[in-house]
Amino acid sequence: MKIRAAVSREGQPYPLLETVELDEPRPHEVLVRIVAAGICHTDLRAHQGGILPTPRPVVLGHEGAGIVERVGAAVTKLRSGDRVVLSGSSCGVCPSCLRALPAYCDQGFPRIFSGRRMDGSSPAIQSIALGHHADDQIETLLLALSRGAGLPGLAAMPARAQRGGLEIHRPLLAVAGADIREWLAGRGLPWIEDPTNGDARYTRNRIRAVVLPALAQAFPQFRATFARSIGHAAQAQELLDELAAQDMETVGNPPRIATLQTLSHARQANVLRHWLMQAHGCAPSAAQLDQLLSQVRACTTRGHRIHLKVAAGFIERKGDFLHWYNAPPSPKTLL
DSSP: OEEEEEEEOTTOSSOEEEEEEOOOOOTTOEEEEEEEEEOOHHHHHHHHOSSSOOOSSEEOOOEEEEEEEEEOTTOOSOOTTOEEEEOOOOOSSSHHHHTTOGGGOTTHHHHHHSSSOTTOOOOSOOEEEOOOOHHHHHHHHHHHHHTTOOHHHHTOSOSEEEETTEEEEOTTTTSOHHHHHHHHHHTTOOOOOOTTTTOTTSHHHHIIIIIHHHHHHHOTTHHHHHHHHHHHHHHHHHHHHHHHHHHHHHHTTTTBHHHHTTSOHHHHHHHHHHHHHHHHSOOOOHHHHHHHHHHHHHOOSTTOOOEEEETTEEEEEETTEEEEESSOOOTTTTO
């Protein structure tokens, strides 16, 4: 069936309303006609990218209300015409869920932002090709450099990636934007220019209008040489990811503090970043990670307390382990 939805796509300043195709409800699913919907701050962060590894395109928004239109064959507690309120999915068995805090479920990210159903099935679209070109890639690298980014930022955009069961291809990363426009014009093919591309309030646009022409004049081969550096950064990050996965097997999920302390400082930082991103979809700032590493190093007594702000949540010590929550438990909730 065709529906209207606010679709988040890479490169757009905000989600845009589109007509999309929606599957019929499966046996354990419910079709709801949405009357009111909200996009929370976490949805906006997912749209902006760089923190939550959410596949694109995606329809964000996990808060709403509506009326049940149809129910799957295995649904027994709802029927057509029921008025319902929608919220995020939770596992029911993690520490947060057992403390009656399902909004802070340890599996909240993969359930809400992975682009998959709860049974792990892939979305209807299996793969997508994006039109990012060489200029987009250089702009991404320069933005990362301006922010003091690490290897994930310096690796810019991969030519091929897989997120939430969706294969993403960028076949034009070695082709300059001007060459693509010239090719299209020579064949009389139209294209759409993002109306925000000329808005100097956006740093990316200032890079495109001012920095890239200056680079072309000073270093005519900058696209090729920068692309090599991007490839080196991507390869180095791949090695770090492999090492982090191996260390996670030893440290555990959630990480055991004593085992963490047996690793070098650099490997502790690497595995903690990996744990936070893979398990919770968040990334610590450099200052937050340094503070966490300092606390892990100092944690030598049973009574040592760890409670630190990390990304949009908090890391706490619970016995021998580190746990991450995306908000501090409210004392009123625990009464």
